[in-house]
Amino acid sequence: MNRRFNSLLVVLLAAVLGAAVGVGTYAAFGGRTKTVERQVVPTPARPASNTTGALSVNQIYRDTSAGVVEITEKSTTRSQFPFGGSQQSVGQGSGFVYDTDGHVVTNEHVVAGATSLTVKFQNGKSYSAKVVGSDASTDIAVLKVNAPASVLKPLTLADSSTVQIGDGVVAIGSPFGLVNSVTTGIVSGLNRTITSPGGYAIPNAIQTDAAINHGNSGGPLLNASGDVIGMNSQIESDSGANDGVGFAVPANTIRSVASQILSSGKAQHAFLGVRISTGAAGGAKVARVTAGSPAAKAGLRSGDVITRAAGRSIGTASDLELAIDAKHPGDQITVTYLRGGKSHSASVTLGTRPTG
Secondary structure: OEEOOOOOEEEOOOOOOOOEEOOOOOOOEEOOEEEOOOOOOOOOEEEOOOOOOOOOHHHHHHHHHHHEEEEEEEEEEEOOOOOOOEEEEEEEEEEEEOOOOOEEEEOHHHHOOOOEEEEEOOOOOEEEEEEEEEEOOOOEEEEEEOOOHHHOOOOOEEEHHHOOOOOEEEEEEOHHHOOOEEEEEEEEEEEEEEEOOOOOEEEEEEEEOOOOOOOOOOOEEEOOOOOEEEEEEEEEOOOOOOOOOEEEEEHHHHHHHHHHHHHHOOOOOEEOOEEEOOOOOOOEEEEEEOOOOHHHHOOOOOOOEEEEEOOEEOOOHHHHHHHHHOOOOOOEEEEEEEEOOEEEEEEEEOEEOOOO
């Protein structure tokens, strides 16, 4: 049996083609550890806290650690060499209780390909779980754990749009299998764009210097009130270990995706169908248009520079990502772009982001 810890996406310092809007930035996967190039009732929202009335790290831990879980996944792969047969591997990550109905949220990459899942609570007891639904494009999965109500201690999702640089944060998870480990730091950056396992851009990621390592993926990033502002998902590192730059999927994205999964079993996102190159000035320059996509049907081409979309001024790739993410499949928007120095406008009916 091979032991593997593949539950933290590691961002290697590498050149990237550009952010994708409804297409997907390319992700690089190496070996058993996945590598990504950077570029029912939901819990109520609370505003993110500031330093006024902040809890101590110990108090935050005592208030929330019972809602943080360790997730163990087993998967079976077919082996052709030397004699064929199958091989079982074990991976480990983190998660947190979403509601009193037994739903747990974690990263999609923690549970992808699992043939069985086990969730361990703070009291040391483990229970079987199954995937209710997952969304590789935002790296979010919802599990249903077969556990008694007495151990289900849901954490509260904050309004991540109110988070500010410099806010104190606490990360709780199971790095390297060390259950309920606590690290602290600050919000060191906002509005970052990271790349999901599905190859799509995840906007508004929260950057933190709190130490997170393999096994922290899926665990909560908490504010000074003990509310969840994000889900620890990736690190940027030359070595693959913590270098003090980590990224969390924001709580508002978790809330939106988890509620869709609990309602219908899946999450849907608006799809434009363009890949944006980096370094463009004065707009979002189209590097590629997906054949048959809404953008292609509207006549957009490689080399066009999008300056306005869905009523928003577009100055960067991130601006375009946010404009499209705010819409729904089937919405009709106007896209304004420059081609050959002349401004053009096109009406686009947004599609549904492909899952494959």
